[in-house]
Amino acid sequence: MDRRQFIKVGTSLAAAGVIAQTLPGCSKQTASKGRVVVVGGGYAGATVAKYIRLWSQGAIEVVVVEANQQFVSCPLSNLVLGGTKQINDLTFGYDALQKNHGIEWVTDVVTGVDTANKKLTLARGEISYDRLVIAPGIDFIYDGLPMLQSAEAQEQIPHAWKAGWQTVNLRKQLEAMPDGGVFAMHIPKGPYRCPPGPYERAAQVASYLKAHKPKSKVIVLDTNPDIVSKKGLFKKVFADQYAGIIDYRPDQAATEVDVANKKITTDFDDVSADVLNVIPPQRAGKVAQMAGLNNIDKRWCEVDFLTYESAVAKDVHVIGDAVSAALPKSAHMASSQAKVCANAIVQIMLGQEIDQAPLFSNTCYSFVNGQEAMHVAAMYRYDAEKKAMIKQSGGLSAAPNAVEGEYAQNWANNIWADTLT
């Protein structure tokens, strides 16, 4: 269906107060059990859309609203900085996902969420839903460092914490940096997207500099009191592979950034860099804020872990990094949550019993150079008393190695295919 026609249909339905399944022509399905609208086409949103279609055998209509025309993977994007991947190695289209599963796709921006009347306002129209899934990823908080908020400032000092042109920009800055230069990065207080990601980034940049600009330094300014994830492993990598290059400094809350001079001031230090990367603190993505779903510290969204239904809005589900949980904010976790959410939505809409003991896995591989990777992996099961996903088993690599480098690439290939085909 043409997007304009589709939005017109949605608008007329909303105006008439008629639900989607009673009118013909809204969907290729003749016996629709209702319409789910998914906001966001990242690991969480694309996965929930696919699995609702698969498990309802096409009985539930699914519409995805995503602002970008392409999917760019955050996992492996630090390898673009290290120089062993190009951004296009991590960039994919949404066509296969739409065609293979009969998903309606709207490339647009959400400007309003009306959970009382079950409709969304987009830049170019309105759309109604029976159930809404919000998978908005993260939004950055610039209250502490407002000078970094503008697009111009981010040209100078990219966060590169959402893979795309900022990743490419940061790589170009590294390529232009003279031998003997300083790359400084700042890590926000947790929780943030991808707990081991900043340390992987430090290793990737150091790997590039060690090979091409060996007099250079990597200064890691961490707001946290210590390395947040894979601590022992990263400490050993920094000492064994990058001694004299990586200078790791904990307890370094940033207080000021001089954008023009690429100078960062923390509670303890002033660091002037040739290339500066500041990763801002984070909260649930904008659409979750718009809908008022970020009820935990005004940052993250509380959900029921059996269904991922929001604690504050009925028939609205939240999945992925935006969720408030004592779980790592990873792509694999987003995918796992999306599948439990899809299962529950299908069960609810088809009148089946909701699974009371969902079980899922999480894996985070980190590359420490071009070839070697290390993992943290775990299984989690729902605990009815604690009303939370509780770790059943898990562990870490003994040391980074080339075998796991290949498994990390295999993980990426398969989660990409699982998300996008």
Next chain:
Amino acid sequence: MRIRKNTLILGLVLSSCFTLNVFAEPSATHIRAVAATCAACHGTQGHNVKTTFANAKAPKTLAGIDASFFVEQLYQFRSGERKSTVMERYAKGLNDAEIEALSVYFSQQSAGTPVLPKAALSKNHQHQ
């Protein structure tokens, strides 16, 4: 075949390493979602992308796998008898009934290989 699997289960129960309330038949909807968590490395419904391996042993394609082979491998991963990187972590989080049901689920999937929809990053891609 059936006898061998039961013997394995009995052995595991006797070794008392694992919880005993594992024999309840898991629902089909529970198992499809547990199988989906394997997809991150093994592909949707066991249809994996072909990756090049020079150092590692390639992960098994799960679609159409022999059910008893699957059960035996998962028990070996769980006990540590078969060395692994991540599989031991996952196998230890599954109960016996889930391993049995997953073996049936994956054995019943037909073959297929997904193709990644590669693209070039467009000029207007935005992530503020």
